[in-house]
Amino acid sequence: MAFDAETRAALIDQVRRFVTETCVPVEAQVGDEDAVPQHVVDAMKELGLFGIAVPEEYGGLDLDMETECLVAMELGQTSPAFRSVAGTNIGIGSQALILFGTEEQKQKWLPGVASGDLIASFALTEPEAGSDAAGLKTKAVRDGDHYILNGTKRYITNANKADLFTVMARTNQDEPGAKGVSAFIVERDTPGLSVGKPEKKMGQQGAHICDVIFENARVPAANMIAKEGEGFKVAMSVLDKGRLHISAVATGVSKRLIREMVNYSLERKQFGKPIFEHQMLQALIADSQAETYAAECMIMDAARRRDAGEDITMLASCTKLFATEACGRVADRAVQIFGGAGYVSDYGIERFYRDVRIFRLYEGTSQIQQIIIARELARAAKAGKL
Structure with missing residues (x-):
């Protein structure tokens, strides 16, 4: 949604004050403790920062791209770990649902994403598939009205806090490259899904990345985003x-x-x-x-x-x-x-x-x-x- 100039300016000013008054004073603490304080997360929820890119009908602010970038520039003026708390909800964790999800999928998950009550994460990278995203090896095999997922995702942001994952998996083992890949929403409590320990990193303490492992995880076929083979x-x-x-x-x-x-x-x-x-x-x-x-x-x-x-x-x-x-x-x-x-x-x-x-x-x-x-x-x- 495009805001008028006055409303946009008020939003930017609100985010700027949040960064200056709430985030900057605890930057060193976040770096030392490798955790963002809960009062900061709560303040982000109150500001609606988890849902800035989610359509209004699902509880979000539905910012246009220009306004989202202006907000992101303000959030960037403190330790990046703060932005990362809501970052996957704003971007890669929720955008597949927003752009390609069915109405039923959107109704089920987007309100929770917008409020920050659900943390969404994006699971693409693998031990042998990073820049070569089309080379991923996680498999999704059809079994009735479910798919069985097996494989490991690596360096997945917010995985240890995520309630749902947008997962890229290969549904056609005979189709090399991008054409055999499909996208799924996988909920955290899915049997067969486990999350590894947070990695020790060079920087961005307070923002966590982990492995996500699928061992015969049964995912409803209704959780596929777009059509089979359109994951890439x-x-x-x-x-x-x-x-x-x-x-x-x-x-x-x-x-x-x-x-x-x-x-x-x-x-x-x-x-x-x-x-x-x-x-x-x-x-x-x-x-x-x-x-x-x-x-x-x-x-x-x-x-x-x-x-x-x-x-x-x-x-x-x-x-x-x-x-x-x-x-x-x-x-x-x-x-x-x-x-x-x-x-x-x-x-x-x-x-x-x-x-x-x-x-x-x-x-x-x-x-x-x-x-x-x-x-x-x-x-x-x-x-x-x-």
């Missing part, structure tokens, strides 16, 4: 949107880091003057601002085009590639400007440096984005549309 189409549609969202989060982090760099360099003195007055440091800050502004422009353009109904597959990949790589450079410059203070934990800069590294990996690595961009350009050229 479902996954790619979900990822197009998710890439814009992650780009916005990464750009929000860049904005936060630029603010930290400027404030610190105006206060910190070396050689008898604030380090901000040294032109080489100004160059680091200026490059960070220019790249972040460029990323923001790309995000807004791609989001508006998606809202207008355009195919944004290539633009989403361009945006995700640029925004996340830029964020990595900004984080590196922040450590450089803070010097030793950036390498120790006192200011939280080293935590952000670790946190943002994942942005260039999930929702498709930077190299996958490059492949998609090149592929889409070739298609356009062959169609005479380049």
Whole structure:
């Protein structure tokens, strides 16, 4: 839903105050304890953040893509773990249902997703199928009015808290690649489904990833999303949107880091003057601002085009590639400007440096984005549309 300018501004201001007043004060605590405090989760529920992308008729805010990106940029201006609490409900965990689910499926699950009472997760990656999503090996074999699932999913965000999973599994063992893959909603209490322990990670403490194991898990055929063999189409549609969202989060982090760099360099003195007055440091800050502004422009353009109904597959990949790589450079410059203070934990800069590294990996690595961009350009050229 497109909000009028006044309503949108009020929403953004509300999210900004939530980030500043509720999240920022406990960033270090989340990093130390590897857990987001319950009062923060409750506040996110009250704000409706779990349902910002869910249609109104199911209890969500139904934000258009442009407004969702503006919200994501605000959520990005604190530790990414906070956004991750609701991230799978906003994006990849629920979008298959929203885009391709039947009315019965939507009525059953989306209200709980929107309220935050149900946590949705997206189970695509496997031990031998990450970037090669079409190479997944989890099997789904038809057995009457059920499918029997066997296989292991890896690095699944929010798996330890999830109540339902969007699972990609191979329903046609004779069909190689993408064509034999189907999508299912699998509920947490399904016999034969188990979740491994949270992995120890480089960054984003408080956001958890785990293995999800299926051992003869019986899933009702009615839980299939779209048609048999259309799972890869479902996954790619979900990822197009998710890439814009992650780009916005990464750009929000860049904005936060630029603010930290400027404030610190105006206060910190070396050689008898604030380090901000040294032109080489100004160059680091200026490059960070220019790249972040460029990323923001790309995000807004791609989001508006998606809202207008355009195919944004290539633009989403361009945006995700640029925004996340830029964020990595900004984080590196922040450590450089803070010097030793950036390498120790006192200011939280080293935590952000670790946190943002994942942005260039999930929702498709930077190299996958490059492949998609090149592929889409070739298609356009062959169609005479380049």
